[in-house]
Amino acid sequence: xxKLTLFLVLCLWSLxxxxxxxxxxxxxxxxxxxxNNALYPGINGGIEYGLFDKINLVTRSRKGTSRQFTKVxxxxxxxNLGLVWHPRTSTTLINAYTIEYRKTTKRRMQFQLGTGPxxxxxxxxxxxxxxxxxxxxxxxLAGRGYFAHQVFxxxxxxxxxxxxxQWWHVRLVENTLFDYNNSILPYPVLELRLGFHKKxxx
Numbered sequence: 001x002x003k004l005t006l007f008l009v010l011c012l013w014s015l016x017x018x019x020x021x022x023x024x025x026x027x028x029x030x031x032x033x034x035x036n037n038a039l040y041p042g043i044n045g046g047i048e049y050g051l052f053d054k055i056n057l058v059t060r061s062r063k064g065t066s067r068q069f070t071k072v073x074x075x076x077x078x079x080n081l082g083l084v085w086h087p088r089t090s091t092t093l094i095n096a097y098t099i100e101y102r103k104t105t106k107r108r109m110q111f112q113l114g115t116g117p118x119x120x121x122x123x124x125x126x127x128x129x130x131x132x133x134x135x136x137x138x139x140x141l142a143g144r145g146y147f148a149h150q151v152f153x154x155x156x157x158x159x160x161x162x163x164x165x166q167w168w169h170v171r172l173v174e175n176t177l178f179d180y181n182n183s184i185l186p187y188p189v190l191e192l193r194l195g196f197h198k199k200x201x202x
Contacts, residue, residue: 025050030045030194032193047079052074054073075101080098091125096118097116098116100112104158110169111155112171117149119146119147121146147179148177148187150173152174154170154191168192172191
């Protein structure tokens with residue numbers, strides 16, 4: 001009887017943990033509004049997949065009562081593709097691959113810290129070249145590419161239950177561009193990200 005009771009308690013705890021924490025090793029996708037220097041607008045999209053997670057069950061006792069809650073630590077891999085529009089100057093394509101540490105607290109708040117390589121390509125709208133006959137012709141998709149290193153920090157909230165909108169995050173992203181006119185250029189981006197996944201069958 002004691003073994004059966006213990007088994008039922010473990011099952012109920014497992015179901016409660018799954019309801020309060022992000023699903024592990026699940027492919028999800030996200031879309032974001034991004035802004036370079038919090039001014040120039042853009043959009044970003046991508047996919048992510050959980051590589052590792054650790055769930056801690058914490059018990060706190062106070063004034064004769066005890067309360068249990070979970071904390072989740074995750075490693076998440078992501079691939080992102082974004083576009084930032086600079087009026088009158090250029091349009092910048094950002095392609096980044098990141099590894100992220102994500103912590104989910106007892107109130108389902110999420111904190112992130114991540115890094116990864118990136119490639120940035122600028123497209124200039126008004127570039128002309130002079131042909132051999134002396135005529136000027138506009139170049140198609142003129143610009144230049146840069147390798148970059150991306151780091152970010154952010155916070156957000158995980159939304160439990162059978163919802164397609166799984167989480168929202170606000171992130172501060174710093175892209176360091178290498179070999180930018182023989183120098184290194186910081187490229188900060190502010191991002192509001194929404195994460196989605198397939199709804200479970202009810």
